[in-house]
Amino acid sequence: MSNTKRPFINLEQAQRIIADVPTPFHIYDEKGIRENARLVNKAFAWNPGFKEYFAVKATPNPYLLKILQEEGCGVDCSSYTELLLSEACGFTGSDIMFSSNETPAEDMKKAYDLQANINLDDLTHVDFLNRVAGIPPVICCRYNPGGVFDLGNGIMDNPGDSKYGMTEDQMAEAYTRLMQLGAKEFGIHAFLASNTVTDDYYPELAGILFRLAVRLKERTGAKIKFINLSGGVGIAYKPGQRQNDIMAIGEGVRRQYEAILTPACMGDVAIYTEMGRFMLGPYGGLVTTAIHQKHIYKEYIGVDACAANLMRPAMYGAYHHITVLGKEEAPADHVYDVVGGLCENNDKFAIDRELPEINTGDVLFIHDTGAHGFSMGYNYNGKLRSAEVLLCEDGTHQLIRRAETPADYFATLDFSPFYKKMGF
Known part of the structure; x- marks a missing residue:
């Protein structure tokens, strides 16, 4: 197992892009995205109805959604705006899963009008819809089994504390009521753990949902059309960390399917997934330039990106590996905090990180930002969201989202005389 992580661009490629698109920017690897999508489809090819519904919330960019669409993926949406984005990309009908909670009427009606697969989060949403x-x-x-979710080697998560989903009795009541209102076929959905790095998660979840499906069919007579394993399959953020084997995961789900659903005469149930992090996470990076050094009680490297561009380290203490481009083989003999310019002390991409010597002007590649990276950005301190760039399969690059400008920041404010004077 390798203890290094290699970026999908080198310094020469980065410099060519920077001449066109100044740092900071998020960059995505088209080749890696396509190869990974094909691998996911291969892992579940045993199920004729299989479909991956990419979680739009993870990376809401139409250029990337179109790539995944070309690879046979649908989209998982959770808001009116995500539905609009998906509609603009040509997703309609059963290519859309709408999984929302505390849902506004406008959002629900839009999902209905698009003929999306609507996933109800609560029993009261039956009559609401x-x-x-x-x-x-x-x-x-959507199902919530309560309690804790334990794979036998440690608690993975605590569904009992989650705001999502219904109890089994509520599921049965919802199905019965929906059939009275005209529903003909049903799906089951659940999300029990986040960012798991084990090949056992999906098969274990599948077993829980497959057994639930059999019980619900026996209890209500409902026709179960699909079972959606949702997301939760994680990625290896740290060097040397084991990576999920999607082929082994798919095989594990197949074994559960044949042990539980096939004997129950439910061998026609389709399997759906809603992966965001696994689909795009490793195929995105944040490219940023070192602009300052600070030598006080610790050694600091200040970069032109900040937590507004990637908030996971600040919000969760999450690890993102950093490569100093052009110094991949240099010894990591310096210890730095790599920080941004927000007026918040948690605006740190790395703390006490062993890295090669960094000089002002060096270009840093922050790994694994392809999901829940740009999408979680914000404008605190008046920071502007960065550009997004696609590294095309042929090695060229394409700007797929321009960087925000002050005009974008002020666009929703009605303070006309001053802003007109400023040229905004």
Whole structure:
């Protein structure tokens, strides 16, 4: 197992892009994205109805959604705006999963109008959906088993503390009520743990949901059309950390399927997934330039990106590996805090990180920002969201989102005389 992480661009490529698109920017690897999507489809090819619904929330960029669409993926949406974005990309009908909670009427009606697969989060949403839009012939309900989720080698998460989903009794009641309102086929959805790095998570979750499906069919007579394993399959953020084997994961789900659903005469149930992090996480990076050094009680490297560009380290203490481009083989004999310019002391991409010597002007590549990177950005301190760049399969690059400008920041403010004077 390698103890290094290699970026998908080198210094020469980065410098060519920087001449066109100043740092900071997020960059995505088209080749890696396509190869990974094909591998996911191969892992679940045993199930004729399989479909990956990419979690739009992870990376809401239409250029990337179109790449995944070309590879046979659908989209998982959770808001009106995500539905609009998906519609603009040509996703309609059963290519859209709509999984939302505390859902506004406008969002629910839009999902209904697009004929999306609607995933109801709560029993009360049955009559709510019927009132604001209507009940489609195919409908899904989200399950929460309560308690803790334990794979036997340690607690993975605590569904009992989660705001999402229904109890089994509520699922049965929802199915019965939905059938009374005209629903013909049903889906089951659940999300029990986040960013798991084990090949056992999906198979274990599948077993829980497959057994639930059998019980619900026996209890209500409902026709189960699909079971959605949602997301939760993680990536190896740290060098040397084991990576998920999606082929082994797919095989583990197949074994559960044949042990539970096939004997119950439910061998026609489709399997869906909603992976965001696994689909795009490793195929994105944040490129930033070292602009300052500070030598006080610690050694600091200040970069032109900040937590507004990538908030996971500041918000969660999450690890993101850093490569100093052009110094991949240099000894990591310096210890730095790599920091941004926000007026917040948690605006740090790395703390006490062993890195090669960094000089002002060096270009840093922050790994694994392809999911929940740009999408979680914000404008605190008046910081502007960065550009997004696609590294195309042929080695060229394409700007797929321009950087924000002060005009964008002020666009929602009505303080006309001053801003007109400033040229905004």
